[in-house]
Amino acid sequence: MLSNTGITLVILTTLLSVLIIYKSFTELHIENNLINKKIFNLVTFQTTFSILSFFVLIAGFIISDFSLVNVYENSHTKKPFFYKVSGAWGSHEGSLLLWINILVIFSFLFLVFTKHNNKSYLLYTLIFQNFLILGFLIFLLINSNPFSKIYPIPLEGLGLNPILQDPALAIHPPLLYIGFVGSSIYFSAGIASLISNCRDKFFAKSIKPWVLISWSFQTLGITAGSIWAYYELGWGGFWFWDPVENASLMPWFVITALMHSVIVLEKRNSIYSWVIILCLLTFTISVTGTFLVRSGILNSVHTFANDPSRGLYILIFLSLMIFLALAAFFRYSKKEEYNFFLKSKETLILANNWFMFFFLTSVMIGTLYPIILEVLNDTKISVGPPFYSAVIFPFVIPFLIFMALGPKINWIKNKYSRILSNFYILIASILLNLLVYFFFGKYSIISNLIIISSIFLIIHSVKDFFIFFKKKTESDISRIVSHLGFGMLILFIGISHNFTVENDFNLKVGEEKKFSGYQINFNSIRMENEKNYKKIIGEFKLVNLKSNLEEILYPEIRIYDQPETLTYEASIKTKLSADTYLTMSNISRSDYYNIKFQNKPFMIWIWISAILIASGGFIRLIKIKTQ
């Protein structure tokens, strides 16, 4: 029943896509300035059907309808309600349906909200967006149908991998997808702009809100993924430079570059071609990332389900996209004149683009090089954190300084005026760094420089913040918030990276252990039954010998039945100053448990900083709306 409804809705969405493309083409030849109401209606219907089909899938998960293969493979009647719902996008098929929904919704919103009288620009955008929608719908129907049936109907589902049952991970894909897939709209708009000759300022104005939305959501999505890794994977880290993580970071670099370049295009009416390249690149890299993750060619131990036929389809689609984009660009782009002053604001905003492209290239090499090498030379290598720390970290220092100074320089031409105040701020940063040094202890030169430059950026941003509240006109609050967030992010990552206290030892109930300023007592152990798992809970008393603070921590070992899996739940006590992190694992045929303890300073501030970065984007959106 649900299966038929779902498939019908998907097919209707597909037919409407074809119809919209056809109608838009015929409409292009009609000489007037208004878009036919019929097209609006078609797009509205398409959006409604597509959203309904997704709700049908969610309903299948909620009522545990195991006649759907997808529900059978990824759900279980005993699963908590929240995770039943999030199971809808937990699998490849479901997430593809979510992907299509975002494509459709963005095309609808773009059509409704773009106040623009260039008809052919809007129609071309709609046409290309619907080609994308159509491509993914065909993929869904022939290869990854979430509504496939199974007979005989199984009584019970296989269950979702328990490590994926986590609130941060449940919201991670939708957030990331709004960012990833949202970028499709300016991919389509970019090509449309080239063909319809609707360029420069108008184009910048029309795509800016969508760039901001996708950027902000993608920032939040990456953050949610890191939070999941930190709380769930049980190793105490939050970023591992895993290929799958890199795949989400690469489009972020390009969107960030685009967001800055769009400002230049809007204000100064230049670098149009570059903005177009970025528009095309963002979605292309998003799809490339999806290809790498879904096809399984990354050979990562994290990827379980992969299917080469899936990969082949995405690859064909990706090639079509790339060559369409290249052809449109080569055919329609025009030569531009650039006349920037070296010390103008544009140059410094574009400095962001140099850095973003440097970071992008580094991460891309780290991710793709092993694949290329394997094909050419049949050797397998893996590129890990040492590569990224060596290549990326040193460049973070000038990047932070540019972020602090760039916004201070006036449009077009700068007068050297504020040198002295910058000097004071630099001195203040060095002094604060010495304070960190004194408080926590010694660390490497490069970390010192990173911390100094991040404090430099923070002081600058805070100063701008006060100026904003005094004058309310000159400064730009959204930029200040995001830059402040970024400065804080680097500072707190730097501190927690350098000053985490870590220890690993075996204890049995009743024993205690003293080490570097801490004492841990293993008080007791008990067993409890939960809805879909059993858990063994340890009770530990942690005493900080310096401050005499006591805490009780409860790490768990969980035994899930469906599928039968053992997971170790860290007990994490979050305070503003530091997180204490404790995991225990059992050692069989012995009373001892293996205990892993970590004290990680300022962890929560890393998440706060990341959310601050994203909120800058949202603030700018609200500003555009009110204008």
Added chain:
Amino acid sequence: MKKNLLKIIISVVAIFIIGTFYVSLKKTEIYDTKNLVGTNLDNFELNSLNKKLKINQDLVKKSQYTLINFWASWCAPCRAEHKYLINLKRNAKNLKLIGINFKDEKKNANKFLSEFGDPYHYSAADSKGKVSINFGVYGIPESILVNNDLKIIKKFIGPLNQDEYTSILNLTN
């Protein structure tokens, strides 16, 4: 002229990247475990975890059945399947177990074996994980059941459970 050159360079780079993706996509099919059953084990050679011994296909030929198990000390599900491996060593008569220690440190691996018990007749170390990937390992734990003609009879993805344990016992006894 200059512009044309640029076009050509960009197109070539795009084609190169797509081509690479295509070739590696074809290669991943080799890793597809569905096709592994019924095929013959490729030749391999690994160092023993602790002894001065080469572990290769000749060891497999010596016993009627061999279960090759991929594991690591950092892998939680490996602990869950451990009891079945121990029972297999005890109860399966015609079966030898080879444990391949995947992307692990020797110290941690030995600690694991001394704490939980050593279910393996031979232990091999694959610290970089390369040889295991050639066996078609996606993620660990995984196990491959082979006979003395080096033919792969069964492949188990994920931790072994009671049913799989019984089926191995029935097959080999």
